Amino acid sequence: MKVNRLNKSSNILVSFKSLHEISANILDFVDIIDLKDPKKGSLGAWNISQINKAVKTFGKKKFLSATIGDIKERKKIIENLFLFDRIGLDFIKFGVFINSETEMIELLREISERNFKTKLVPVIFADDHNLLEITKNNLRKIKELNFNFLLLDTFHKKKGDLMQECSFSFLSKFIKKSRDLDIAVGLAGKLKTKQIPQLLKLQAKVIGFRSAVCEKNDRCSLISENKTRNIYTIFNRLLIEQHNKQAYVG
Numbered sequence: 001m002k003v004n005r006l007n008k009s010s011n012i013l014v015s016f017k018s019l020h021e022i023s024a025n026i027l028d029f030v031d032i033i034d035l036k037d038p039k040k041g042s043l044g045a046w047n048i049s050q051i052n053k054a055v056k057t058f059g060k061k062k063f064l065s066a067t068i069g070d071i072k073e074r075k076k077i078i079e080n081l082f083l084f085d086r087i088g089l090d091f092i093k094f095g096v097f098i099n100s101e102t103e104m105i106e107l108l109r110e111i112s113e114r115n116f117k118t119k120l121v122p123v124i125f126a127d128d129h130n131l132l133e134i135t136k137n138n139l140r141k142i143k144e145l146n147f148n149f150l151l152l153d154t155f156h157k158k159k160g161d162l163m164q165e166c167s168f169s170f171l172s173k174f175i176k177k178s179r180d181l182d183i184a185v186g187l188a189g190k191l192k193t194k195q196i197p198q199l200l201k202l203q204a205k206v207i208g209f210r211s212a213v214c215e216k217n218d219r220c221s222l223i224s225e226n227k228t229r230n231i232y233t234i235f236n237r238l239l240i241e242q243h244n245k246q247a248y249v250g
Contacts, residue, residue: 002062006031009242010200012235013065013186013208014228019050021223022058029232031206032091033058035066038210038219042155043095043123045069048083055088065091065121072097074107078114085116093121093151101134105141112145122147125155126165126189136174143181150178151208154189157219162189163198171202179203190219193231200238207235 011031016022017038027033035051037044045068046054055064066089068080077094084092094111098104111120122142124135135142135150142150152174154162166174171187178185187199188208199207211219213228 002060006063006205008239009203009205010235010239011206012232013188013206014213014223015208015210016223017220018046019054019057022054023225026223026225026228027058027062029228030062032063032065032208034093034208035064036210038157041070042125042153042157043067043070043093045080048087051084051087051089059088059090063090065089065093067093067095067123070095074110077107078111081111081114081116081120085118089118091119091121091149092116093123095123095125095155096131096135098131098134101138104131104134104138105145108142108145108147112147119149120147121149121151121186123151123153126152126162127154127156127159129165132166136177139178139181139183143183148182149184149186149205151186151188151206153187153208157190157211161191161195162187163191163195165189168198168202171204175202175204193227193234196231196234197238200235200242 013032013034014030015034015036035046035054037046051066066084068084071077071080124131126132154165175185184205186206186208187204190211191209193212211217213223215221215224
């Protein structure tokens with residue numbers, strides 16, 4: 001049985017580039033282990049054999065997610081989803097690379113019809129403002145196609161972070177609208193430690209980190225246990241304060 005149930009208002013996801021990075025000590029500071037290779041792109045995929053090892057080693061203790069790669073062709077996306085669906089992950093993330101509302105709905109419908117057993121998470125790139133607007137205007141359709149999770153991320157990692165691409169007001173309205181439809185939203189994209197207070201106010205179900213937990217804030221460098229612990233400590237202290245404040249008001 002997993003030691004955490006993702007029952008906090010917001011949960012920490014940390015992306016790991018290899019099995020070597022996932023130490024027993026770091027696991028204490030992570031709610032979701034995300035398997036993603038930053039050297040292979042925004043959604044760089046691990047080797048299938050390594051994902052299998054991660055699931056066998058950590059799958060009973062923690063929730064695991066993995067990315068299928070920066071794949072744009074619909075047929076290839078579905079092929080990779082079938083491959084990843086056999087592994088035993090909790091979540092599979094795939095990028096949405098589209099230019100129109102019609103393309104998005106067709107892609108999501110085709111995926112939905114396959115009845116994958118793993119929870120699927122469409123990744124919406126916030127630095128593609130057209131895609132973001134299409135997503136916001138089609139949340140009800142997305143829910144009707146049985147997608148219960150969305151991740152807002154950034155594709156171009158050398159540009160601005162998520163909070164620069166999206167205003168607090170936009171994110172707040174997007175998350176509230178999604179929550180009203182019972183869609184859980186995750187936030188990622190070069191998020192920084194200093195942004196945690198603002199991020200927690202948004203009450204996104206998942207908040208993902210990579211560069212902020214790495215040496216020199218370089219997403220391709222090794223993860224720092226100290227930086228991961230620091231984020232965990234700040235994160236949970238603020239969650240407790242938030243909970244106590246809400247209880248007092250109530």
